[in-house]
Amino acid sequence: MAIITISRGCFSHGKEVAEKTAEILGYKILSRETLIEEANQRYNVPEKELIQSIHDAPSVLERFTRGKEKYLSYIQAVLLEHAKDDNIVYHGHGSHILLPDISHVLNIRIIADLADRIDFMREKHNISEKEAISYINEEDNTRARWAHYLYKVDLTNPHSYAMTIRIKRMKVTDAAETICHAARRKTFVATPDSRKAIGDLALSSRVKAAIENYCKPDLKVSVNATSGIVYIKAETQNVRKSGYTSFKTEEYLREKTKKEITDEIGTAINGIPGIENVLYDIEPPSYT
Incomplete structure (x- = not known):
């Protein structure tokens, strides 16, 4: 219906x-x-x-x-x-x-x-x-x-x-x-495809809400889900350098931040029904 x-x-x-x-x-x-x-x-x-x-x-x-x-x-x-x-x-x-x-x-x-x-x-x-x-x-x-x-x-x-x-x-x-x-017209009768679309959007929305509710406010997130596979793209604000930082140190900090964000999101969405797999695209902060 x-x-x-x-x-x-x-x-x-x-x-x-x-x-x-x-x-x-x-x-x-x-x-x-x-x-x-x-x-x-x-x-x-x-x-x-x-x-x-x-x-x-x-x-x-x-x-x-x-x-x-x-x-x-x-x-x-x-x-x-x-x-x-x-x-x-x-x-x-x-x-x-x-x-x-x-x-x-x-x-x-x-x-x-x-x-x-x-x-x-x-x-x-x-x-x-x-x-x-x-x-x-x-x-x-x-x-x-x-x-x-x-x-x-x-x-x-x-x-x-x-x-x-x-x-x-x-x-x-x-x-x-x-x-x-x-x-009541056939035009607005639910189909398997339209039900799946609603289900995917419901899962995307619930995952995004859980992240917004749990994670740091400076984390900008977009979420898409299809058939239980959840794609999460997240980025944070750039960080202003306080002094000289080597390229190697910056890379270490970026990877460390990337892991911290992934772990934080994982904790936020843990237990949400319908998730089969999660794919992350984390953009850590750049140092300017």
Whole structure:
């Protein structure tokens, strides 16, 4: 069966559409809050940091330390573990980014007119029109900055979705039934190849999250997995010389660092199910 992602702006009824879709299909419903709670438990990271990673654009400092990327790797690892089982509906802004472009993933965007979003927010929270407008505008801008800085994408780009549905004349139930009809089409039925692709990505994501959680923050890592074989590329920041260092000494230090990084990564990923073999490409620091 399909995996459905529902991207939405705040107070656009995307949550309600996702819940109704999951109810009709009998799918598991996942939200941003669900993933944050599970990532908090698995990686022992404060919920506040996880919430900010999936909501706020990174600060200048975070762009250097890659703090948000680390926390997002935890959330994505949790999501992909669920995705291996198919039959899920995940809703949240940027949901199509966290799940890969797999053939049985159906990406949906839910939109609503600003006036309707304002009325919906006022009804839910009993606030003034001015307060609602201010909140919605700020939230939209924050989400746009988050997607741009981290993924270089525009959340409103219709080319990112199979369908964009406007909640107006088409109500929540109408939208959900339309999505269900698409999800049942042969186009979005899981195949052995697409299931394998999800499994490989889930393993890659879990390995990367484990490394991010355990290893030194200056270690930049990329991970790819296929059929249980995990390819890990890691590099560290260059080191400034404190004085004269011979070429022989530099080579010794580079090889020593390379082994230390390999051992550290090995400890981090030890015990992760599904790993058959690990191939390393370690780029130790250069001395400048």
